[in-house]
Amino acid sequence: MLPFSRTDLEKLTEDKLPELADLDSSGFLVGGREDFEKFRRRLLNLNDALAALEEKLAQGEDEVELFEGVMVRCDQRIPVGIIAEAGDVTEKCYRFSISWVPGFFLSRDLGWFWGGCAISDSQRTVTVFLIRSSFRNRRKWFIYDRRELLAHELCHAARNVINDNTFEEFFAYQTAPSRLRRYMGNCFIHKYDAVLFLSPALILLAAQMVKTCGDFAYPIWPFWLFALAYPAYLLLRNNIARVTFFRACSKLLAFGFPDAPAILFRCSQEEIKELALLASPETFRRFVQNRASINLRWRIIQHRFVINQGEQNHGKTEEANGAA
DSSP: SSSSSSSHHHHOOOTHHHHHHHHHTTTTTOOOOOHHHHHHHHHHHHHHHHHHHHHHHTTTOSSSSEEETTEGGGBBBOOOOHHHHHHHHHHHHSSOOOOSSSSEOSSSOOTTTTOOEEETTTTTTEEEEEEGGSSSOOOTTTTTHHHHHOOOOOHHHHHHGGEEEEEEHHHHTTTTTOOOHHHHGOOOSSSSHHHHHHHHHHHHHHHHHHHHTTOOOOOSSSHHHHHHHHHHHHHHHHHHHHHHHHHHHHHHHHHOOOHHHHHOOOOOOHHHHHHOOOOOOHHHHHHHHHTTTTTTTHHHHHHIIIIIHHHHHHHHHHHHHOOO
């Protein structure tokens, strides 16, 4: 259920920052190149698409086709309470909580090790969660944790409008309890990464088999170098992204902004790089002010995490001075 009606959206104006901040806290981030009218149009389209989906489900049909070949039933709906578990995680990490994305348990035509995913339809701006029916009555199945899985997909549902592959998986995997997944998750950020990771290893295996079975005499070490080259590149790329993020995060925390991860979650790659180079709280405030003067997303960031936080810090300073 969306936290607004179509009438609310039609009445919404660009200067209503408290209402826009409420939308942001519900996971409705402003896209990387969206102005107010494009943002509102996207939400209107989402409202209409979800209303149409709810109408189909309410008609009591045996199955409803969400996307081509993806059929669900009303009784397969994921309860709001289960999605709220993941919302608590994203609220703690990035100061947003989503309860409006519909989700369904699936029990057929599944891969052996498939746990779940989010499917998006860019034309209708709709995202739907699909998870294995094994999660209906238990939180863990195989190597998957239901809360972690949904929290990961909630991050994608909120942040995909930023259109930033470099940090997309990084932010999603930071919700994982495993340190290894938090570290390694951002290695695979493009569709071709997995293919280029596995292909050289398969070529190495084939070369070793041909040499052994065919009694050919050639050195095997070049194939090892070839097999290790792309994994090394993935680790290097991942490390560069991590260093950039944590440098920016450390700067903002030192400047007195405890919601630094939430701020960076709403930033593009280039913005995170710029924030990592700032020297003082004053330069950060000027950076935000300059962006906010021309960008709706940054006006919301400024309202939620900069101005309000600044007022809180100022109040704490005065309280400490008074106590002294």
